[in-house]
Amino acid sequence: MSGYLLRRVGLMLLTLFGISIIIFVLLRLVPGNMVDILFDSAGMVDPAEKTRIAAELGLDKSIPEQYLVWMNGLVHGDLGYSYVSEKPTIEEILPRIPVTGRLALSAIGFAVLLGVPFGVISAVRQNSGVDYGLRVLSLAGLSIPSFWLGLMVLMAFSALTGRLPVYTEAPATVLDAVLLVAVPAMTVGFRSSALIMRLTRSAMLEVLRQDYVRTARAKGAGAGRVNFHHALRNALLPVITVIGLETAFLIGGLIVTETVFNIPGLARFLVESIRNRDYPIVQNLVMLTAFIVVSINFAVDLLYAALDPRIRLGA
């Protein structure tokens, strides 16, 4: 088990190293840097001034050198300064983490709480009206793009309640505060819940045919105990993998949703920073995202071992 952990951690570091290079190179392959944009918008044309600013930002160095500077900073906890606001990168990123984190956790929580139970119901009541209804709903969830769903939800919400659940600094009531997170979270999480539901359903159907489920019935266990204690625990393994993957995909969905609902989170900030070629922000934000995705995968592996003794004990 400890050897397995060590290998996984090593692989994680290697992955992050690879990602850091890709981010760095890709970002610099995009034509135009911060200085170009600055000069275009200001209409300044003094080449000497331009060179001076480029040198100040460290953009005159070669790309490998710039990379080493970034890595050196990263190791020492120095993430550099935003080109736009000239504040330390860390001060720009940190306050936005809770905003996006709350949204992402609510979205995945919503997806799991909706997807897993409905998947179980759908499997247990296979080919019933409930099953068909849930399957159509999940197909819709997979087919509807989240930006369109977000706009529809906003329109429906304003038409029905006369209010918009868009972000304001201080929500007036607790209900407002909950809605501000819940409505966009459901919008992003709907697609994931559909996927999780379909996967839970097929995994459950597979498991419900197993001999040990029949054994559980033969013991006199009731339907709830058979379905949840015996079957679901076995069916959850593939579902957990997908929950992990979906959490990563969620970040893509967040960019659109944060824009639609005007949420000052990381995802929207990332798009703005890319537009401004704000290298320190983009590099570190993408690196943070990569770190989160890799960590989630790691957590999924650990969860696997916790759920399945055959993995934990090395069968």
Place this chain on the structure above:
Amino acid sequence: MIADPILEVAGLRTVFFTAAGLVRAVEDVSFTLRRGEVLAVVGESGCGKSITALSLMRLVPSPPGRIVAGSVKLEGRDLLAISEAEMRAVRGNLMSMIFQEPMTSLNPVLTVGEQIAETVRLHRDVSKADAWARAVEMLRRVRIPEPAQRAKEYPHQLSGGMRQRAMIAIALACDPKVLIADEPTTALDVTIQAQILDLMLQLQQESGTSVLLITHDLGVVAETAQRVVVMYAGRKIEEASVEDLFARPMHPYTHGLMRSIPHLAAMSGAVAERLQEIPGMVPALSNLPGGCAFAARCGHADAACAAGVPPLEERRPDHYVACWHAGTLV
């Protein structure tokens, strides 16, 4: 002396509604299991013996299966007439079942001890610790060494024979009155088969549990059972005591089964007699012929066999057979 009946099955009929049509898996099957006895049900694959067993437990997968007629009386109470909740209190408690596949019949993510203790907790009002103690005690009774240690292990850490012992422990944890064993040794190595059979018989004698043993193996029947029911194509075609059946099988099918068993004498002797097979195959249950289902494979078949299903009749004391020619064949 004939002990009083504990399980009386009468006119049991289980069908499956499939795309290929109505499958009559169990057709008008009746038998009686007496207190403390081992009754064997034998027959080829697909003759309806496993579905009979599942019907008794009301575990026939539904849909597509359904028990459409008959009664299953456990100590006089008809199990087919009680509610599902009442039936749950019977399963694993008054009547338990062991399955054919020990490799897949235990839940891979729960420890063996948890799975035994679960049965106890479902039917007895005991604490978790007491249920666990009972689980360890049951593992000791099924002769698993170091039971306290083994109880904490998962099924994949146990061998096939050990897993079947654990299944027996689960089935007997609540001291059931009836144990249904559906091909309990078929999936095991020959040496392990003998151990498991011995164990089942010992436990049966210790506890006085009545056993319904489903098997296709006549060798197992001879070693363990007192009486035998022979099934063919969903029907009971013969019933007798083990001695009587082996000495004087009356149905041509039973006769055929006996002749297909290798005998040591024949194998070592100079006259190497060729084993006799029963020609043909078990008919599809969705498309049974009108008369005797065995007629197509039977050397004695005539017009009468094709015309009607032979009734089950007592041809000798306590020896029942369903064959138009049973009288002339003996």
